[in-house]
Amino acid sequence: MTTVQTQTPPRSTSKQISRFLRSREIPVASALIVLVVVTATINPLFLTPQGVKDLLLNATIVVILAIGQAVVIITRNVDLSVGSILGLVAFGTGTLFAVYPGIPIILVFLIGMAFGAVLGAVNGLLVTIAKVPALVITLGTLYIYRGLNNAWAGGTQYFAGDRPRAFSNLSTDTIFGFPLITLLAVVVVVGVAVVLAYTRAGRDLYAIGSDPAAARLFGIPVTRRVLGAFVASGVLAGLAAVLYASRFNAVGATTGTGLELDVVAAAVVGGVAIFGGSGTVVGAAIGALLLTTITSALTALRVDKFWQQAIVGVLIIAAISVDRLVSLNRARKLRVSEARNV
Template identity: 40%
Template structure:
């Protein structure tokens, strides 16, 4: 029981329940199944993006360009759809995913081959990708009347009572869970984060693993590029601007250590849901949604402090056990 209570995921789940109960007491409609399903659907893209960021952070890196990657990939497929509406939506999804993967690979290549810190690389490419959007679109937006009905309806398809967007989040969550817990790739990612030097001696290619992590974050960013434009029916240089903070906040709240090597799929998903739930609850309790960024920032600081205390405590236990050995 004590071990269960030490689980970050359990406490996050209890926090989610507390927010739902507290807000429902203020507004009974908040706790309805349809409303909670809507909140999950609204949080779906954050879940997908946070999972991609989780993989990167576990390798002791960070990707600040995910939102810009999303915006550029989304603009590419929006422009293609506006010019060639006969192209099937699945092909556009593949194009967006490929575009995002290439952009992520570009980040990974710079970090791997040139040894530039990930925060510097992705801060630079964040600006580059936003600039490219402006160039290819000529500073214009792609609006609903320029997009085909099939493109727009892609994320709104109802399957077994849930939108396709929600099913995408569930499927990708399962895929990440399998990858991180059941494959050599997942074990390599954790190993690189826990101890890069030891992982090299274990035969793991450090550079390739980090490169792969950025390809994964790019892939989900590209996918969300289509999902975002389809859902919000707009493509512009401003799409998802500042969303990087929410993505990182979801990871950190979910227990992903900025120092690397620690993080779970379940925790990351719960972290994203917590942010989505809190943001939905703010208007209900008469708090301006503009506080969202401040809350995300505060949540990051608190979560980092919590993580750091937990890691120090774990370190003390290891030292204590070592000293007690004969």
């Protein structure tokens, strides 16, 4: 008679699995999967190749903006001006092609990202130098940037026909069935996730968000890091703006209006703590995909637009409430542990 010995996984592996299952991204990803399955069951046309392509394209811009927003929120700040930055840079993109028809597309991307970096740097400098809450500063720059765009654009709009076909094709070309600009968004997600997880600058952002005063005591350059977070948000908003100009038919004075609320919602729903110090850009990307999928799914199910907005509002409240409860629970466990060690 032989006995079969079973090997239990190493404790470290068990801890990693347990940590993964407790991660904030799991509930969001699960909700996304359930939503897609239910919608596809009721309306099979929802997951046709064209339907999936449209779904990914609709999410791409918000995903890139949510990544930049997540970087800022992790530092216990927020950037409400991203919609206005996108509008300003998108109209600038249309202007570039109108003034310089033969301009290389890669140069347009670089100029757009540099333009976004400058606008993001203005936000960062005002927040770090004036010591005014980012909510107030970026609410002000939201209106300033929008006003500049209105003054610059006026009634002018640039349409798809005003841009090179190769530029417009960026949002229609696919690789293995996936839109090119969506694959670009995936590269951005992976790149920023690696920076946050494996570089000192990335870890510093989490430390700042957890406790800015303690971060200063440990020698972390808080001002420089927070400024860098706003610049990064501006760069990604500039990138999203150029892709927006490629994706949509027209850009003008109203481009990007109200988009900042969707972006903040995506980051928060994706598990980025509004109080700073925790969350991932992967979660923010999944949150953006979930919110855009909700809109598409409810539209496919012919649900009134009011309920679409109401559901997004419920998700935001739920995400913030859960984050608060988790924080209180961790604080309670820490107090109990300290009491036992005394």
